[in-house]
Amino acid sequence: MQIEPYECGTRCAPSEAKLAIEGVSKIYGAGAEAVVALTPMDLMVRDGDFLCVVGPSGCGKTTLLNLVAGFDTPTGGSIRLDGQEISGPGAERGVVFQQGALFNWMNVLENVAFGPRATGHSVAVAHERALRTLQMVGLEDFVQKYPYQLSGGMQQRVGIARALTNDPEVLLMDEPFAALDQQTREGLLGEIRDLWKRTGKTILWITHSIEEALFLATHIVVMSPRPGRVRAAFRSEFGTSEDPMVAVSPEFVAAKRQIIELLSAEAPKEVLAQ
Amino acid sequence: MTDTYSGSETAALSPSGARPKKRLHDRWLTFGTFAVLLGSWAAATGTGPWEPIISPLFLPSPALVVQTFLQLWENGFQGKSLGDHIGISLYRFSTAFFFCIVLGVPLGLLMGMNKRVRAIVEPPIQAIRPIPKIALLPLFLIWFGIGNLSKIIVISAPVFPIIAISAMQAVRSVSEKKIQAAQSLGAGRWTVFSRIVLPASLPGIFTGIRVSISIAVTMLVAAELTATSEGIAWMALTAAEFLATNIVIVAVLIMALIGFGLDRLFWFLETRIVHWSGKD
Structure with missing residues (x-):
């Protein structure tokens, strides 16, 4: 190899x-x-x-x-x-930043559901998709938390989940x-x-x-x-x-x-x- | 990243054990400061078997101040009840404040968002900022008459630029990364404004509002200097002409209480609405 x-x-x-x-x-x-x-x-x-x-x-x-x-x-x-x-x-094109790009005024679920909402999907669809990607990165128990309540590693998972939820190319x-x-x-x-x-x-x-x-x-x-x-x-x-x-x-x-x-x-x- | 916890990713944030105790201790110290101040005031003004060091003409005793307050509450001052005086002052104050927020915040947001609006509006606002607004009172009296309008405008004169400029600066300091993140999630201009720029600016806007409360109370006194016969600041100024120091002190304390109460109110709103403030 x-x-x-x-x-x-x-x-x-x-x-x-x-x-x-x-x-x-x-x-x-x-x-x-x-x-x-x-x-x-x-x-x-x-x-x-x-x-x-x-x-x-x-x-x-x-x-x-x-x-x-x-x-x-x-x-x-x-x-x-x-x-x-x-x-x-x-x-x-989904982007994941180094840090400080999460929206502190939204909880984890709202952060991750932002993409589908911004691209015209209903709240129900957006939340369903967000929950699916949050499960993928192991954050399903933290949906109601705010980004500043999470550790650096968990914040980055939120960032990754947020970018993935839009299913980018x-x-x-x-x-x-x-x-x-x-x-x-x-x-x-x-x-x-x-x-x-x-x-x-x-x-x-x-x-x-x-x-x-x-x-x-x-x-x-x-x-x-x-x-x-x-x-x-x-x-x-x-x-x-x-x-x-x-x-x-x-x-x-x-x-x-x-x-x-x-x-x-x-x-x-x-x-x-x- | 001050509010995150290191080490185990799922460990709960536990405040250090010594903290609540220390806070209680600090409270007692603060309480002590006020107790000593009040005690020296009472002692110096002859509360007790000794003669007052300071004559009541200059500084009435705490008991006399309380008594004066009750008398004013009962009988009013110069033909109007104490409630009326407080009410008219609050009316002038809150009308000015309301319009400064309702007009100043959107203008500041626009200035922050749009270079052209900034180029048109910011220079005149910055130009009038250094002018002592009390000096404009005679002009306002000529232009807007001796009614409440001139008073509302003189209170607004320093408050409006502070609120507008702080809203503008709040918008301009919104992290570029957050805007880019929103854009790459598919957000258009309106979504970026309403869901990113506006909430991210709120902490700065609240700071501007809280800073201007004490300035607005100061301007209330200036506004009631002349051309009126009502209002809590007018009461203090009129009482001073008769050397009624006790009434002056009651009026000053009421104004202090109004300022303090408003500051607490906005502080409460701030902690409720912008819970993320300073946690980036």
């Missing part, structure tokens, strides 16, 4: 991709003060992929997510979901577990794997943790900063492994080392630049 390089931009024809990112770039500001957040990149994501984008801060991974989510518009290129050009936020996750303690995070990572296997959702997962990416992903895109760009891409078998100890296997560690070396090859240049 291992990881193997692949061409993330030509994995399949754009017409076959669930999410087709072609020549997308992002420049903030203009003239002398322009900052290149993302140099033109191509990325094809197929239906059911669990794609992790991993890299240090400033590599453009969050920029990429914001562009796919429609919170920001690309400077160049196009992003299409099922052939439809993305022009703004939409319910077919793709889930966009922006370092959802970065603010959690190690034990809570490890537990939730296992749950996310199960959730992905059960739902078969296409997931775009942003993280700075190589381990997290190896543990979850079917495909890993490694990015590096200044300017933000794709450094390499790998297919990974660890994400679908049935072995509960896969994260401490020698192959896993070797793969982690391979990616660390790839990223640290940049480091001397960085030192010189400063």
Whole structure:
């Protein structure tokens, strides 16, 4: 079992991709003060992929997510979901944030039922759907609680349930577990794997943790900063492994080392630049 | 994340054992402060077998204040009952306050939501903010007459900008993430406003309202300075002309009580309505 390089931009024809990112770039500001957040990149994501984008801060991974989510518009290129050009936020792309995105004035049930309500479903339908996803993430006993009454880990489960309740085409996750303690995070990572296997959702997962990416992903895109760009891409078998100890296997560690070396090859240049 | 509990995910939040006891202790200390103040007041004004250190002309004893209150309650002041004086002041105060909230909050929300509205409305509001509103009283008397309208307007003059600006700032500080979350769940502009921006702004709006209560009470005194012969602040000012210090103190205490009561009322509403305030 291992990881193997692949061409993330030509994995399949754009017409076959669930999410087709072609020549997308992002420049903030203009003239002398322009900052290149993302140099033109191509990325094809197929239906059911669990794609992790991993890299240090400033590599453009969050920029990429914001562009796919429609919170920001690309400077160049196009992003299409099922052939439809993305022009703004939409319910077919569910987003899970790092923290602080829950609605504190609504209880857990109302938070999770928000999506179906906002997309025009009745209260009864919305609540029924919300309860179903809350059961999936093990929060059925906390429906009447307010987000601030829950622990950080439970808050993130609410965020995941809320995004899932709309049954989106793709889930966009922006370092959802970065603010959690190690034990809570490890537990939730296992749950996310199960959730992905059960739902078969296409997931775009942003993280700075190589381990997290190896543990979850079917495909890993490694990015590096200044300017933000794709450094390499790998297919990974660890994400679908049935072995509960896969994260401490020698192959896993070797793969982690391979990616660390790839990223640290940049480091001397960085030192010189400063 | 101060209100979450760490460790076991399902453990219940248990307040530390020492807390209720400490709170009770603090209450006794607060009670003690008032007891000492009242005691020194009583002692200095000759409650007991000794001569008063301070003449009743300057500071009447607590007993005399209570007696004065009962007398005023019985006989009224200058031809009007005490209830009438309090009533007219409350009318001026609450009418001004009501219109400031009903007009100021929506205007502030609009200013927060819309750049153009902000560009049109904010500069004039900011420009009149530093003007001492009491200085405008003579103008208001000329423009709006000597009736209640000029008084309501002088009370509103400082309260309105505070409420509008705090509502605007509350809207502008709504977390971008929460708005994005709502948008990516399929919410349109109206849903984002009514279910995200508005509730998220409520704590800030309440703060603005509570801050302006004490200012409005101050302005009530200014409003009743001239061109009236009723109202609780007018009662204090008139009594002062006759050196009736006991009546002045009764009136001041009533105004303090009104301010305190209103603050408690809005505090109560705040804890009931915006239970999530400060818990992000």
